[in-house]
Amino acid sequence: MQHGYLGAFLSAFISHLIPFVAFPYLAVVWLLASTIPGLDPLLVGVLSGVGAGLGKLSSYFIGRGGARAVGEECRRQLEVLRGLVRDYAAVAVFIASATPVPDDVVLISVGMINYPVWKYLLATLGGKVFLCTVVALSASGFAEAVGWLAGGGGGWLSVAASIAFMLAATYVILRVDWAFVAEEVARSGWSGLAKRVRREGPGVLFSSKHRPP
Numbered sequence: 001m002q003h004g005y006l007g008a009f010l011s012a013f014i015s016h017l018i019p020f021v022a023f024p025y026l027a028v029v030w031l032l033a034s035t036i037p038g039l040d041p042l043l044v045g046v047l048s049g050v051g052a053g054l055g056k057l058s059s060y061f062i063g064r065g066g067a068r069a070v071g072e073e074c075r076r077q078l079e080v081l082r083g084l085v086r087d088y089a090a091v092a093v094f095i096a097s098a099t100p101v102p103d104d105v106v107l108i109s110v111g112m113i114n115y116p117v118w119k120y121l122l123a124t125l126g127g128k129v130f131l132c133t134v135v136a137l138s139a140s141g142f143a144e145a146v147g148w149l150a151g152g153g154g155g156w157l158s159v160a161a162s163i164a165f166m167l168a169a170t171y172v173i174l175r176v177d178w179a180f181v182a183e184e185v186a187r188s189g190w191s192g193l194a195k196r197v198r199r200e201g202p203g204v205l206f207s208s209k210h211r212p213p
Contacts, residue, residue, distance in 0.1 A: 004036050008044045009051040012132065016055025019062060019104040025052065026100060026135050034139035045136035049129030056097070056124045059104050063111025089115050090123040097127025101181070175206050 008029060015023035029048045033041040089110050096103035110120055184193045197204060 004032055004039045005043060005047055008032050009047040012048040012051035012128075013055040016052050017058050019059045019108065020102070026132070029132050029135045030139040033136035034142060041136040041140035042133060045133030046129055048132035048136070050125060052128035052132065053097070053121065053125035056103075056107055056128070057117075057121065059107035060111035060117060060120050063108035064114060089113070090119050093120055093123035094127040097124045098130045099127075100131065177206060181205065 011028040012025045015021075015025040025048070029044060032039055033044045092106055093110055096106040107120075107124070181193065184196060188196075
């Protein structure tokens, strides 16, 4: 059981060390919480979130180092930007960290404005712990529901259903064109994105070649 908790922490930590490299660590969280008897899903979620948050320090320091390498004019612009967003940076980091979408653009940008690292870390840890805990508790509840429907503990059926669901969710997350989603939300909000999906169908989220609405 101890190895399960350690695996939750290490898989999340390692998967977040290299920015922009997609590793389905949430799949590991899901599998640990849904298939290994005796593991506390809440503790799995918390440890995974802490590991992910600590791993994301790499994005912060990449941004901070990049800011030092740019010219004087760019540094002046970054100082102006820092003054504009300093009251909202923690919220942006928390929201970016609390969703399964790629968050490195936001996190590196916050590092570039020399935002206090302790505030960055608290916001990142909060977001990742929230996300991982929701996934772990959902996985545990899903496995219990399958077991109940199966008329008992579920056994291999619960494990198989959990793995199948996890694989399907991971496939969807990795196939979505998150750059398109971000651009559409920035342009017309979540309601605008929903309207476009209703108009053009869910496939619009997975295409790399989008036509203007």
